[in-house]
Amino acid sequence: MTLEKLSQTYIPAIENGLQNAVASAAGEGAHELSSMLAYHMGWEGEGAGPAARGKRIRPLLVLLTTAAAGGAWQAAIPAGVAVELVHNFSLIHDDIEDNSPLRRGRLTVWKKWNVAHAINAGDSMFTLAHLEILRTQEMASLDVTLQAAQVLHRACLHLTQGQYLDLSYENRQELGQADYWPMVNGKTASLLAACTELGALIAQADPATRQSYRQFGQSLGLAFQVQDDLLGIWGQLELTGKSAESDLVAGKKSLPILYGLSQQGKFYQRWTQGPIRADEASEIARVLEDEGGRDETQRHADRLTRQALQALEDAKPSGEAGAALRELADLLLKRQA
Numbered sequence: 001m002t003l004e005k006l007s008q009t010y011i012p013a014i015e016n017g018l019q020n021a022v023a024s025a026a027g028e029g030a031h032e033l034s035s036m037l038a039y040h041m042g043w044e045g046e047g048a049g050p051a052a053r054g055k056r057i058r059p060l061l062v063l064l065t066t067a068a069a070g071g072a073w074q075a076a077i078p079a080g081v082a083v084e085l086v087h088n089f090s091l092i093h094d095d096i097e098d099n100s101p102l103r104r105g106r107l108t109v110w111k112k113w114n115v116a117h118a119i120n121a122g123d124s125m126f127t128l129a130h131l132e133i134l135r136t137q138e139m140a141s142l143d144v145t146l147q148a149a150q151v152l153h154r155a156c157l158h159l160t161q162g163q164y165l166d167l168s169y170e171n172r173q174e175l176g177q178a179d180y181w182p183m184v185n186g187k188t189a190s191l192l193a194a195c196t197e198l199g200a201l202i203a204q205a206d207p208a209t210r211q212s213y214r215q216f217g218q219s220l221g222l223a224f225q226v227q228d229d230l231l232g233i234w235g236q237l238e239l240t241g242k243s244a245e246s247d248l249v250a251g252k253k254s255l256p257i258l259y260g261l262s263q264q265g266k267f268y269q270r271w272t273q274g275p276i277r278a279d280e281a282s283e284i285a286r287v288l289e290d291e292g293g294r295d296e297t298q299r300h301a302d303r304l305t306r307q308a309l310q311a312l313e314d315a316k317p318s319g320e321a322g323a324a325l326r327e328l329a330d331l332l333l334k335r336q337a
Contacts (some may be wrong), residue, residue, distance in 0.1 A: 002320050003327040006286030010073065014059045017081040018331020019043065021128050035089065036121040037128075040109050047106040057332070058195050059084045061249055064328065065199025066212055077172070078135035079198045085129035087151065087191060089294035090159055092122035097167060107204050108254045126156075140202055148198055158242055169253045173272070176252050177258050181222075190223030196220075200315070212315035216308055216329075224332055229254035230297045248276045248284055255300065256293035260309035 011033050026034035066076035068197060078333030094100070095108040096118055102108060106226040110118035133152050137145040165183040169175055196217030200210040232247035233256055247254050267288045270276070276284055288294070297321030307314040308329060 001327060003324040005329075006064065006067075006320060006324045008270050009033065010060055010063045011056055013074070013077055014063070014080050014084070014129075016057055017077050017132075020134050021081055021085060022125075023332050024131075025124050025128060031227060033121065033124060036109055036113060036117065037125055040088060040110070040121070040125075042104070045106070045112075047104075052104050052106055056084060057328075058087050058191060059197075060328065061192065061195040061217065062199045063327075064321050064325045065196045065317075066203045068290050068317035068319065068325050069200045069203035069205040069213065069315070071199075071203025071205075071208060072139070072287040072323070075136070075139035076199055076202045078132050078138070079152075079202060080195075081154075082129045082133040082152055083191060083195050083198070085125050085132060086156060086159070086192065089122045089129065090163070091117055091124065093165070095285060096122075097163070120318040121315045125275035136202065144204065144297075147201055151197050151263035155190045157271070158186045158190035160186075160214065162188070162190065166253075170251075175253055175258055176262055176281075177255065180253070180255050180258050184222060184225045185218070189218045192221035192224070205315075216311035216315060219304050219311055220332060221330060223301055223308055226255055226297060226301045227302060229256055230294070230301060234294055235289065242318075248281045249278050251275055256288060256297040259296045260288045260291055263291050267291055267293070308333065 007041075018041060019038075022034060022037045024034075025037055035044060042048055042050075042054065062080040063073040063076045063081060067073040090104065092109050094104055096110045096115055100108055101111045108118070109121055119335065130149070130152070133149050134145060136148050141290075162183050162185065165179075166187060169183065189310075193214050194204075194217070197210060197214040200213040205213070222277065232252065232254055247257065257271070261271060265287075267284065270284060270287070312326065312329060
């Protein structure tokens with residue numbers, strides 16, 4: 001597999017860049033701060049290792065896009081590191097906001113230290129990301145570097161806007177499908193769109209190609225999230241690692257749930273009576289499916305998948321990196337877990 005081959009080169013370079021960035025957080029008397037970040041990144045502490053690190057999909061997208069657009073992948077390492085740091089900043093803060101004690105089977109930073117330290121750790125990672133994107137000037141022009149910083153800053157704003165909407169929706173009952181798209185566009189798609197746009201920018205692709213790559217990343221992110229919503233209710237436990245109806249029990253305002261509420265049928269009636277119990281979740285999932293929630297969600301997943309793949313073809317990715325980019329898109333868009 002071309003993706004596996006290139007990943008064996010790209011991922012170690014990304015990891016090295018991440019470790020160097022995180023190490024710089026250890027200022028005078030602040031070594032534990034760097035350790036908090038290293039713990040969250042999966043390098044230190046109990047349970048450290050590949051499973052605790054995540055897949056580094058976002059930086060891989062940056063480097064693959066740069067190479068597929070005709071640039072040198074090495075020039076994209078700072079940008080790849082920056083987006084991964086932003087992603088992990090958001091995870092540290094999301095865990096606090098969601099009161100989540102575990103992340104990838106390990107205690108979250110706030111649970112291991114405390115909320116105040118975790119907020120500060122997230123802020124540190126956010127700052128490191130913006131310092132890292134400026135390192136683009138070591139291998140690209142100042143103009144490209146400034147544009148790259150602007151792309152990243154804009155994505156961060158959209159990310160926090162999406163998180164705001166997600167939090168605000170928790171206490172809102174009258175929501176429709178139209179409310180869903182700005183939330184997931186911010187929370188999920190904005191950073192993936194930035195990844196592919198940054199890659200094309202660093203490769204100095206023409207504006208039309210850069211826009212096609214950005215559209216690819218955005219549609220990829222939306223399709224990924226819709227697929228995640230589908231799996232959150234109808235996924236297989238042995239593949240997803242969580243109960244198939246977990247989103248119902250959690251009360252998550254996912255796409256199939258918002259669709260079900262809009263129908264104002266049996267699902268709507270039960271939802272408005274109070275939280276779904278674990279022992280009734282399977283039956284409620286069946287009711288939602290009967291009312292068209294699963295088919296509607298799959299329709300959107302299919303539509304966005306077609307959009308993503310068409311945008312990628314419009315960008316005309318070339319070489320081994322282009323083939324690897326197509327492989328990665330296929331894996332993300334057709335996953336079952």
